[in-house]
Amino acid sequence: MAGRPYILSETTWYDVARTTYEVAVLPWGATEAHNYHLPYGTDTIESEHLAAESARRAWEAGARVVVLPAIPFGVNTTQLDIPLCINMNPSTQSAILRDVARALAPHGVRKLVIFNGHGGNDFRPLIRELYPELPLFLCTLDWYKAVDPRSFFTDPGDHAGELETSVVQHIAPELVRPLSDAGSGHERRWRLSALREGWAWAPRQWTRVTADTGIGDPAAATPEKGRRYADAVAARIADFFIELAAADLNDLYA
Ligand SMILES: [Zn+2]
Structure with missing residues (x-):
C-alpha cells in the first residue's frame, strides 16, 4: 500500500523519480503552551494537517503539489519563562529555510510555499533576503488568515481560543483535554495606546499578558465548528495551490 503521493515523507523514490512537482509546501509550526487544554504541538499539528488537506484537494485537481515534513519550532523568544516552550530564532529559521530551498531548487520545483501556523x-x-540568491519562487501564508473566521465562531480568539480549540477538536480530538480544564484565555492589553491600537508594535511578554497561556476564550469551541472552518480553509488554499x-x-x- 503506497502512501499519499502529495506527502513527501510517505512517498518513495520510485514515485519521486517519475513525478515533476510544481509546488513544494513547507508547514511551519511551533512548540509552546496552548492554555491548559491544547497540546504543545498545536501549531505544528494544525499546519501539517491543513497543508496535507489543501494539497490533497489540489493533487486531485491535477496540480503536482508536495508537502515537506513540518518544522516543529517557532519564534518564541518572549515565552522562554514557560517550561518546555522551545524557541527557534529567526536567524536559525533563515538558515533552515535557505537549506531546504537550496535542496529543492536544482530539481525542477520552482515554487515553495511556507505554510505558517504560528503568529x-x-x-x-x-x-x-533569499530572493536574489535562488531561482525559486518563495511565498508564505498564514493559514488562519485565509478565511474570515467571524462567520464560523462567536469569538475566534488569538491563541488556544475558540477557533484554534475547535480546529484541534476536529483534527486531533484525542489530544484535547476537557474544556472544564481550560482557563478563560483572558488577555491583558498594553497600557501604551500606540501599542494597543496596533500602529506601534513590540512583542508581548506572554506570561504578563495571560495567566493560562491562552488568549481568547475556548468555551464555545466545538469539533463541528472546527470541521466547517478547516474545510473552508483547505478549499481556499487548495485553489491557491492549483493557481x-x-x-x-x-x-x-496583469
Ligand atoms: Zn497556536
Whole structure:
C-alpha cells in the first residue's frame, strides 16, 4: 500500500523519480503552551494537517503539489519563562529555510510555499533576503488568515481560543483535554495606546499578558465548528495551490 503521493515523507523514490512537482509546501509550526487544554504541538499539528488537506484537494485537481515534513519550532523568544516552550530564532529559521530551498531548487520545483501556523513566525524578511540568491519562487501564508473566521465562531480568539480549540477538536480530538480544564484565555492589553491600537508594535511578554497561556476564550469551541472552518480553509488554499502550480513565473503580473 503506497502512501499519499502529495506527502513527501510517505512517498518513495520510485514515485519521486517519475513525478515533476510544481509546488513544494513547507508547514511551519511551533512548540509552546496552548492554555491548559491544547497540546504543545498545536501549531505544528494544525499546519501539517491543513497543508496535507489543501494539497490533497489540489493533487486531485491535477496540480503536482508536495508537502515537506513540518518544522516543529517557532519564534518564541518572549515565552522562554514557560517550561518546555522551545524557541527557534529567526536567524536559525533563515538558515533552515535557505537549506531546504537550496535542496529543492536544482530539481525542477520552482515554487515553495511556507505554510505558517504560528503568529510569532514572520518569514517575509527571510524571503526578501533569499530572493536574489535562488531561482525559486518563495511565498508564505498564514493559514488562519485565509478565511474570515467571524462567520464560523462567536469569538475566534488569538491563541488556544475558540477557533484554534475547535480546529484541534476536529483534527486531533484525542489530544484535547476537557474544556472544564481550560482557563478563560483572558488577555491583558498594553497600557501604551500606540501599542494597543496596533500602529506601534513590540512583542508581548506572554506570561504578563495571560495567566493560562491562552488568549481568547475556548468555551464555545466545538469539533463541528472546527470541521466547517478547516474545510473552508483547505478549499481556499487548495485553489491557491492549483493557481500557483499553473502560474507562469515570467508572467505573474496583469
Ligand atoms: Zn497556536
